Amino acid sequence: MTSRARGTDDATTVESVAATGREQTRQRVIEAAIDLLTRGGRDAVTTRAVADAAGLQPPAIYRLFGDKDGLLDAVAEHGFAAFLATKHVDPDPPDPIEDLRAGWDVAVEFGLANPALYTLMYTEPVGTSSAAFKAGMEILMGRIRRLAAGGWLRVDEELAAQIIHATARGAVLTWLSLREERRNPALLTTLRESMVAAVTNQQPAVRDAGPAGAARALRAALPEQTTLSSAEQDLLREWLNRLAADG
Incomplete structure (x- = not known):
C-alpha cells in the first residue's frame, strides 16, 4: 500500500470516528431534552438547561442543531421514530377492521404514555416533514388499502386517513387536557368506534377481495x-x- 493510500484510509477512519462521536453527542442532547420536556414541559427545554443536562457548553447545542427550534425538531423526530417502532405491521391480517382498531389503540397508547413528547410532536409544524412520520403514515395507508381491497372502506382513502389520524390525535390531546377525575376510558372507546363506523362498512361492499x-x-x-x-x-x-x- 502506498503512503498516499494509507493517508487516505487514515483520513477516512478519522472522519468516521468524528461522525460517530458527533452522532453520540447529538443523541445524548436529544435524550437530555426529552427528560427535561417530560419533567417540566416545553418551557423547561432551554438551550442552557439542555447543555447542562448533557454535560456540554451551550454553544455546542447551536453547532449540533442550529438553534432551539432545530433541537425541538430533532426531539419530535426522535418521538416519531420511537412511535414507529411500536407499530406492528401484518401484511395480511385475518380481520382488517380489527387490525385498524389495534393500530388506532397503539397510537393512542403511545400518546398517553408519552404526553409531553406527543404534544410536542403534534402541536409543532415539524410533524409532516418528519421521515418517521411519513413512514408511519405509509403503514396507515397500507391498512386503508387493505380495507378498500376487501370492500370494507366507506369513504375515500385520503379522507379515511385524515379521520383515523385526527380521531387518534384528538383522543390523546383531549384526554391529556382533562383533570384526572374526569378521565373516562369510555371516551377513548367511543371515539375509536366512531372512527370505525365513519370509515368502514358493516358488511364488505365487495364479496370477493381483489x-x-x-x-x-x-x-x-x-x-x-x-x-x-x-x-x-x-x-x-x-x-x-x-x-x-x-x-
Missing part, C-alpha cells in the same frame, strides 16, 4: 348510476368484464 371482486361489484351497480353517458358506461363495462374474468 380487483376481480371489485370489478364484479361495480359492474352490478353500473346500471343504477347516471353520471356516465351510455358510451362511457359501455367502455367501463368492457374494462370491468376483463378484470372480472381474471378472477
Whole structure:
C-alpha cells in the first residue's frame, strides 16, 4: 500500500470516528431534552438547561442543531421514530377492521404514555416533514388499502386517513387536557368506534377481495348510476368484464 493510500484510509477512519462521536453527542442532547420536556414541559427545554443536562457548553447545542427550534425538531423526530417502532405491521391480517382498531389503540397508547413528547410532536409544524412520520403514515395507508381491497372502506382513502389520524390525535390531546377525575376510558372507546363506523362498512361492499371482486361489484351497480353517458358506461363495462374474468 502506498503512503498516499494509507493517508487516505487514515483520513477516512478519522472522519468516521468524528461522525460517530458527533452522532453520540447529538443523541445524548436529544435524550437530555426529552427528560427535561417530560419533567417540566416545553418551557423547561432551554438551550442552557439542555447543555447542562448533557454535560456540554451551550454553544455546542447551536453547532449540533442550529438553534432551539432545530433541537425541538430533532426531539419530535426522535418521538416519531420511537412511535414507529411500536407499530406492528401484518401484511395480511385475518380481520382488517380489527387490525385498524389495534393500530388506532397503539397510537393512542403511545400518546398517553408519552404526553409531553406527543404534544410536542403534534402541536409543532415539524410533524409532516418528519421521515418517521411519513413512514408511519405509509403503514396507515397500507391498512386503508387493505380495507378498500376487501370492500370494507366507506369513504375515500385520503379522507379515511385524515379521520383515523385526527380521531387518534384528538383522543390523546383531549384526554391529556382533562383533570384526572374526569378521565373516562369510555371516551377513548367511543371515539375509536366512531372512527370505525365513519370509515368502514358493516358488511364488505365487495364479496370477493381483489380487483376481480371489485370489478364484479361495480359492474352490478353500473346500471343504477347516471353520471356516465351510455358510451362511457359501455367502455367501463368492457374494462370491468376483463378484470372480472381474471378472477
